Every structure is written in C-alpha cells, then in structure tokens.
Amino acid sequence: MADLTKPKWYKNKTLLIVLFFILPPLGIYGIIKRKSTGWKTALYIIPATLLTFFSILVVVTAIFMNPYKDGIDYYNKHDYIKAYKQLKMVNSDDPNYNDAILKINEIKPIIDSITKEKENKSGFKIKTAPTKETTKIDLTNLKEFQKKWSDSIVNSWEGSFIIRSKLLAPDTIYFELSKGATKSYNSNRSQNLPMYESNYRKSLNNKFGNLYDSVKTVIDFIPNKELAKSNNxxxxxxxxxxxxxxxxxxxxxxxxxxxxxxxxxxxxxxxxxxxxxxxxxxxxxxxxxxxxxxxxxxxxxxxxxxxxxxxxxxxx
The missing domain is CATH 2.30.30 (SH3 type barrels.)
Known part of the structure; x- marks a missing residue:
C-alpha cells in the first residue's frame, strides 16, 4: 500500500528543474507526465528543448571538428589569423601535429606584422596581407618577378645564411634561415630583414614603376625547419x-x-x-x-x- 501512495518522481518540482539542466529529455518527459497547464508546460519545455539542441550541437561539433583541416583550408586561402587559431588547437597526439607546428612557425611573422600595424600609432604602415584591390590587377608578371628575385637572394648566400625561399604569391615571400642564422633569429629579423624589404621594393619599382604599389607584400624570415621541429x-x-x-x-x-x-x-x-x-x-x-x-x-x-x-x- 505504501508503494501506491508514494509520490511520483515527476511531481517533485525541484527534481524536474534539476533534470532540465543535467538531462533535458527526461525533464521534458517529466513535465508531460505531470500534466501541467499549457502555459506551464511551454515555460519548462521550450528552454529545455533549446538546451537539449545546444548540447547535441556541442557534442556533434566536438566529434566532427578537425582543427588541422580547417587550419590548412584557411592557410591556403591566405586567411592567416584564422589559420593560426585553428592550427594552435591541434593536439600533440594528432598525426599532423608536426606539420601544424611548421605552419604555425611560417605564419606567426605575418600575425606579428598585422598586430604591430594595429598597434602602431606613428602612422607608418607595416606591410601586411593584400587587400581586395589586389585582385583587380594582373599579377602574372609580379609573381614571375617575385620568383626570380627570391631565387637570386637564396643563390647569393649559397646556404650560409638563407637556404631557401617560399612564396605564397603575391602577398608573402619567406626566406628560411640556416641553422646558424636561426640561433640569432630575432636579431636577424630586426637588423637584416629591413634591407631585403627595401631591396625588394626598389627592384620592383625599377622594373614596373608604381604598377604594383597597391600590392602589399610581406617579406619575412622563417626559422630553420629542422631546428623548429626539434624545438617544440x-x-x-x-x-x-x-x-x-x-x-x-x-x-x-x-x-x-x-x-x-x-x-x-x-x-x-x-x-x-x-x-x-x-x-x-x-x-x-x-x-x-x-x-x-x-x-x-x-x-x-x-x-x-x-x-x-x-x-x-x-x-x-
């Protein structure tokens, strides 16, 4: 007889409120079993349903989220800020972790340049990624020039300072430093990099005049990949x-x-x-x-x- 008079669990208001937060589907079932008035049922069910949907969305997103793939997609689109954020989320046990680290090292100088431009109060413009105006110009000759110019810089050093170049034409030219130069990476960026930026702009103007003045090209050093990989x-x-x-x-x-x-x-x-x-x-x-x-x-x-x-x- 005691079992017949025992209050049903869904009659307990406190328990129902708790269930709406920790187990929304059961909370919804409880309010329906409780047979509350229409407005009370809606008052409880609507937020619980939204919470359930949000929880499912979070779980599904976590399951299917691939920060490495998303980061590479942004990287290929030259959206370096979003690429950097995604690649930083790659776990160390991910098979693509080492490549993510290398990509982070490549795009970090661009992020630094963008940050410096925003913080610069002197009015001096630091070169950053291209604007939409870039797409209005035929960039074929510019890309060919960048390839020849960067190759000439690499060849002039014969591997003693700069060992190779990497172009994300037309907006970025990277020079990978040798192991010895990487040991003084920060000072090389601050002392030697301006010389290459100046040389590039001078050579470009000598060949094309002001045709490509609207194309903002980042020129930067990147650390030796072998050293960067071993210095996680x-x-x-x-x-x-x-x-x-x-x-x-x-x-x-x-x-x-x-x-x-x-x-x-x-x-x-x-x-x-x-x-x-x-x-x-x-x-x-x-x-x-x-x-x-x-x-x-x-x-x-x-x-x-x-x-x-x-x-x-x-x-x-």
Missing part, C-alpha cells in the same frame, strides 16, 4: 622553479644550446641583484642576473629536476 614549444619553458641540477639552455624559441647545470644563487652586494650560477661541463661557471635568467634562458619540462623539491641553495 610544448617541451620547453623559461626557468620558473629553481631547482639545483636543472639543465640550462641559451637561445630562442627555435634554437637552444646547453650551457650547463644550475648550481646555486647569490646576491651581489654592489648592485643588489640576485645571480644564478651555472656550472659548465669543463668545470668553469657563469653568473647570470635573475631577470635575464628568467626571461632569456630555457629548461626542458621533462627534466628530472623540473618538479623536484630540491630547491636551490645560496653560494658559499
């Missing part, structure tokens, strides 16, 4: 946890060289700065001031001492 950004970080025995590397995000192991630290009484002492393999040591050590040096995340509780002692 997910495997490296700047020193945060200071543990004795950490292997310390110098370099940039594309190229790194082992300099020694972290030994101890001390505070210089003369300048008040904290220094970290790195022991080299030959027995000598190098002192690095703290702000430089944290910003410009690198450690591997899989270093056995990375998450160790060793700590670091003061030098005696």
């Amino acid at each position: 950004s997910n495997e490296w970080t700047h020193p945060v946890l200071m543990n004795r025995g950490l292997k310390i590397y110098s370099g940039n995000e594309y190229s790194k060289d082992l300099i020694g192991t972290l030994s101890c630290k001390f505070k210089n009484k003369n300048d008040g700065n904290t220094y970290y002492v790195i022991l080299k393999s030959n027995g000598s040591s190098i002192d690095i001031v703290e702000y430089e050590f944290r910003s410009y040096y690198w450690i591997r995340k899989n270093d056995s001492n990375y998450n160790n509780a060793n700590g670091i002692t003061k030098c005696f």
